[in-house]
Amino acid sequence: MHVRPLQLIPQWRGDETLYSWAARMHRIVGYSVKDTGRLLFGASHAYKEWATSTRFAHFGIATNKHLGNTKDILLQRTVLAAYYPFLRYEQREEFDRCAESNVRTPWLTRFGMRASTLDKVEMRWCQCCIQNDLADGAMPRWRLPHQLPGAWWCVEHDLYLNKLNPDIAEWVIPLITNPTSQPLLNNECIQALRNLSALAGSLVGKERVNLVGIKRAVLSRLRDMGLVTSIKPVSSEILQQWFALTRLAEAVKQVEPSIQSVIEKQWIYETLLKRRASHPLLWMMLWVATFEGFSTQDVVRGFHEPDAMLIWQDDGQGQLWIEKEFQADEKVQAIVKNAKTIKSAAQQLKVSVATIRRYMKEAQCSPQHVRGTNLRQNRKVAALAEIEALINETHDVTKTDVHLRCKGSVSWLKRWEPELLASTLAKIPEIRDRQCVLPLFNA
Numbered sequence: 340m341h342v343r344p345l346q347l348i349p350q351w352r353g354d355e356t357l358y359s360w361a362a363r364m365h366r367i368v369g370y371s372v373k374d375t376g377r378l379l380f381g382a383s384h385a386y387k388e389w390a391t392s393t394r395f396a397h398f399g400i401a402t403n404k405h406l407g408n409t410k411d412i413l414l415q416r417t418v419l420a421a422y423y424p425f426l427r428y429e430q431r432e433e434f435d436r437c438a439e440s441n442v443r444t445p446w447l448t449r450f451g452m453r454a455s456t457l458d459k460v461e462m463r464w465c466q467c468c469i470q471n472d473l474a475d476g477a478m479p480r481w482r483l484p485h486q487l488p489g490a491w492w493c494v495e496h497d498l499y500l501n502k503l504n505p506d507i508a509e510w511v512i513p514l515i516t517n518p519t520s521q522p523l524l525n526n527e528c529i530q531a532l533r534n535l536s537a538l539a540g541s542l543v544g545k546e547r548v549n550l551v552g553i554k555r556a557v558l559s560r561l562r563d564m565g566l567v568t569s570i571k572p573v574s575s576e577i578l579q580q581w582f583a584l585t586r587l588a589e590a591v592k593q594v595e596p597s598i599q600s601v602i603e604k605q606w607i608y609e610t611l612l613k614r615r616a617s618h619p620l621l622w623m624m625l626w627v628a629t630f631e632g633f634s635t636q637d638v639v640r641g642f643h644e645p646d647a648m649l650i651w652q653d654d655g656q657g658q659l660w661i662e663k664e665f666q667a668d669e670k671v672q673a674i675v676k677n678a679k680t681i682k683s684a685a686q687q688l689k690v691s692v693a694t695i696r697r698y699m700k701e702a703q704c705s706p707q708h709v710r711g712t713n714l715r716q717n718r719k720v721a722a723l724a725e726i727e728a729l730i731n732e733t734h735d736v737t738k739t740d741v742h743l744r745c746k747g748s749v750s751w752l753k754r755w756e757p758e759l760l761a762s763t764l765a766k767i768p769e770i771r772d773r774q775c776v777l778p779l780f781n782a
């Protein structure tokens with residue numbers, strides 16, 4: 340194979356895709372559509388490969404490896420970014436081997452479950468993002484986050500993405516067109532789409548997701564909603580009925596009716612309880628629907644740290660998840676009871692200290708550290724009393740005086756109750772301190 344390295348190799352622009360880079364290059368070199376394909380990928384029909392390329396060996400030599408190795412390009416510049424984290428260990432090894440050796444690989448068919456209706460290859464763009472490109476004096480680019488499965492929404496501009504199924508023999512770039520009619524969606528549906536798109540985007544650059552943890556967190560939440568119980572076997576129909584009533588289902592019906600046939604089948608049951616691998620889009624839809632009403636940040640973070648999600652309550656306020664009979668929640672209870680301090684319980688459960696306190700209050704547990712909490716409360720009252728006494732009893736007292744004369748109390752409050760300290764010290768008029776300090780500066 341004789342490949343001539345390119346004279347000019349532009350760097351990646353922002354989050355552009357491999358196809359986007361090639362379409363830009365096509366305009367730079369000014370070749371015919373087929374010749375650009377031959378030049379960059381060694382194939383005249385390369386313009387048809389919108390999602391990824393099968394010809395990285397040629398591309399690597401042509402670009403002199405200036406744009407990264409094959410695996411980096413696949414995971415940072417193509418839709419494979421959304422598939423790789425879901426692959427089984429052996430599949431990931433095979434993927435790495437193919438990328439390393441640069442053998443011609445039909446990436447999407449082999450690793451992307453292309454057979455599925457869910458892998459519709461289309462290109463998407465946001466009107467506002469393109470306007471930003473033009474305002475920067477740049478060529479409009481295809482952004483990777485918009486091309487991923489489930490990304491039907493521009494998270495940045497809160498807009499429905501335009502779609503293109505390129506059937507023309509061209510290296511297309513996104514165009515400013517008359518805005519496509521935006522589907523009529525209520526705020527909750529928009530939130531669901533936003534969460535799904537943000538979740539898809541968060542997969543870029545991720546090596547793997549914890550599917551076991553994700554499954555466990557979803558099942559726990561479904562149990563919390565009463566859809567799954569420990570007494571009866573899981574009912575596929577009930578799960579389907581639940582999903583059909585979610586905002587996400589309502590939104591997907593409008594923005595991507597083509598996948599309706601897939602989500603009408605028993606996909607939830609299969610995703611959760613069958614060993615067969617499910618499509619990344621199904622996992623993401625299940626997650627977004629399960630944690631409907633959560634903030635985008637929590638939905639995305641939870642997906643990547645599903646174990647932390649297990650103990651967060653649905654109000655998203657960081658409360659520990661307490662079932663009606665919280666006694667059943669033995670693991671959490673044991674940790675809280677046996678921990679020496681609230682802080683260590685919080686660390687073990689990966690929640691905040693405030694969360695543990697609330698949990699203790701609701702669960703009315705009387706663990707070892709209650710004594711510690713009482714001691715602390717006493718210390719707080721004593722420290723405050725000392726400082727307030729000084730402020731009330733000494734005329735013209737300054738903050739410096741308080742720091743000097745109540746050293747222990749100030750440093751204790753500074754560490755444990757800094758806001759309380761600040762509000763207490765705020766009772767001293769500012770002017771006193773300034774009067775005290777200014778002469779020093781003047782001197």
Ligand SMILES: [Zn+2]
Binds near residue numbers: 466468493497
């Ligand atoms: Zn946008």
